[in-house]
Amino acid sequence: MALRSAKLTLFSPLHGFVDKGRSSLLQRRRSMAPTATLDKNEELRRLREVNIDEAPGRRRVRDSLKDIQLNLDHILFKTPETGIKTKESFEVNSRGVEIFSKSWLPEASKPRALVCFCHGYGDTCTFFFEGMFLLRLALSGYGVFAMDYPGFGLSEGLHGYIPSFDLLVQDVMEHYSNMKANPEFSSLPSFLFGQSMGGAVSLKIHLKQPNAWTGAVLLAPMCKIADDLVPPPVLKQILIGLANVLPKHKLVPQKDLAEAGFRDIRKREMTLYNMICYSGKPRLRTAVEMLRTTQEIEKQLQEVSLPILILHGQADTVTDPSVSRELYEKAKSPDKKIVLYENAYHSLLEGEPDDMILRVLSDIISWLDDHSLQAEGSSVTTM
Numbered sequence: 001m002a003l004r005s006a007k008l009t010l011f012s013p014l015h016g017f018v019d020k021g022r023s024s025l026l027q028r029r030r031s032m033a034p035t036a037t038l039d040k041n042e043e044l045r046r047l048r049e050v051n052i053d054e055a056p057g058r059r060r061v062r063d064s065l066k067d068i069q070l071n072l073d074h075i076l077f078k079t080p081e082t083g084i085k086t087k088e089s090f091e092v093n094s095r096g097v098e099i100f101s102k103s104w105l106p107e108a109s110k111p112r113a114l115v116c117f118c119h120g121y122g123d124t125c126t127f128f129f130e131g132m133f134l135l136r137l138a139l140s141g142y143g144v145f146a147m148d149y150p151g152f153g154l155s156e157g158l159h160g161y162i163p164s165f166d167l168l169v170q171d172v173m174e175h176y177s178n179m180k181a182n183p184e185f186s187s188l189p190s191f192l193f194g195q196s197m198g199g200a201v202s203l204k205i206h207l208k209q210p211n212a213w214t215g216a217v218l219l220a221p222m223c224k225i226a227d228d229l230v231p232p233p234v235l236k237q238i239l240i241g242l243a244n245v246l247p248k249h250k251l252v253p254q255k256d257l258a259e260a261g262f263r264d265i266r267k268r269e270m271t272l273y274n275m276i277c278y279s280g281k282p283r284l285r286t287a288v289e290m291l292r293t294t295q296e297i298e299k300q301l302q303e304v305s306l307p308i309l310i311l312h313g314q315a316d317t318v319t320d321p322s323v324s325r326e327l328y329e330k331a332k333s334p335d336k337k338i339v340l341y342e343n344a345y346h347s348l349l350e351g352e353p354d355d356m357i358l359r360v361l362s363d364i365i366s367w368l369d370d371h372s373l374q375a376e377g378s379s380v381t382t383m
Contacts, residue, residue, distance in 0.1 A: 047275065055098070055156045058276040062126055062154060065273060069127060072270050075354045076128065076136070083107045084138045090154075093174055095167070100154035101147040101175065102130065104138035111143030113189040113214065113372040116176045118198030118205075119146070121222070121290070122160060122278035124153030128350045129195075140365050143185065147175050149201075153276060160278035161248055165289040169204045176205075177212075189214040189375035191368060196319060196346065197222045200293055206306055214375045215307035215335075217364055220316055220346050223301070224294050224323040240288050247285035260317050262351030263344065301327050307335035309367045311360060313344030313352075339363055 043064065052058045070077060085105045092098050102125055105111060115137055119125055125134070125146035134144045149168050151157030162168055180190055192213055194202030199221020206213060231239060242251065262268035271277075282290070310328055312321040321340060328338040341360070344352055348360045 052276060053159045055100075055154060058159065059154050061275050062124075065275060068273055069130075072273065074128075074267060074270060074350075075357060076349070084135060093171055095171065097150045097171065098156040099147055099150070099171065099175060100126075101145065102126070102134075103146075104134050104144040106138060106141055106143070109141065111185070111188060112141045113191060113368065113375070114143045114145065114180065114185055115191050115193050115217075115368065116179070117144065117146040118172060118192065118194040118201040119148070119152070120196030120198050122152065123195075124148050124274075124276055126153055127274040127277070136361060137365065137368075140369075142368065143188070145176065145179055147172065152278060158248060158283075160250075160280060160286060161283050162286040162289045163247065165200075165204075165293045169201055169208070172201055173205050173208065189372050191371070192216040193219070194221060195219040195349075197290065199223065199319075200290075200297055203297055203300075203304065204293070207300060207303060210305055213306055215309070215371050217309045217311070217367065218324070218327075219311050219348055219360075220313065220319050220321075221310065221324060221327070222290070222294060222319045223297050223327055224320050230291070236291070239284060243284035243288045248283050250281040250283055261346035263315075263347075264351055264353050267351050298323070301330040302332055304331035305333050307371055308333055308337070309364070310336070310338040311348060311363065312338070312340055313346060313348055314340050314342050315344060316346045318346040337367065 047061050047064055050057045050061050052061055083106065085103075085107050087103045087105075089101050090098055091101070117125060117129065117134065119129065123129075125148055129146065134146060137144045148155040149162075150171055151159060151161045180186060190213055192202040192205060192215075194200070194216065196219070199218040200223065202216050202218060203221065203223070206216060230236065239251065242249070258268050258271050262271065304327065308327075308331060310324050312319075312324040314321055324338060325340070328336055341348065341356065344356055349357055352360070
């Protein structure tokens, strides 16, 4: 999920509120990013006024903040990019939607396998995940591919709007199927990696393509929205009715997701600079589609058959770790593993203390290494 403090949201450029506290936070961040452009407060004030409801505004803001992002004092922005080929693309898909995508590939060798990333609600593949986990996977020999969903990040569409979760899944399937069909990659093992809502996207893709993937890594997957994030039943029915009339309106209440998701307070403050994430109240149709999707997935957990690694913080209050345990128990896959991290929150790769982030990364890479070797061995045996 995109995680930015509700307090910070009030000062964000998305909503045009008066800045009452952001400048003091920026002053504190000067020591954190001395070579970045934090001294250009005039530019930051200008960026706060940019309308990012549509993709051109989001792209402009992202381009202007690249230097600041790369100099944030976060362990996952400290990996050198030497030896990695990166590529950014904008391509119009079969529905006529312009999709932003990015890839990270080992420069000196063929990838050992492909990892296709599905980001969380409101998020993008161009901030935390751009500078950290994706790069580290590429340094471990994997070809990593990511895309922004329509309406999120740098892809075309109204910000934060999901008119149909099934169409969103279809867009992701199309993009990654086209990528996997490339002769350069078609013989390689391929893994889905879904974080939060991206876990739901990954599971939906698997259920539609049960034999197309070597395995999946699910990080705090959104198999069910935590009970305290769901409106009371009466209000929920009212919101469902309103969604048919005012689908794009932002009327759904939401708790402070950055506080709920980031255990490390210093890292939580860095979410301020993820300006192109969607941090407003969920749009009505978006909220209804997410609720409907999680209800569908809950009923299909026993149909999950591919090798899966499930990682979840035991203190996660955004997505329910007990449902991850239920997924682990019900999935019919004979190859499944779950790791529950004591005291960890929702954002395992962005918002935890450094030692926990490194532990989670190690668990992911170790599992991918083992399953890539198994897939290679199976391919050799059947030849």
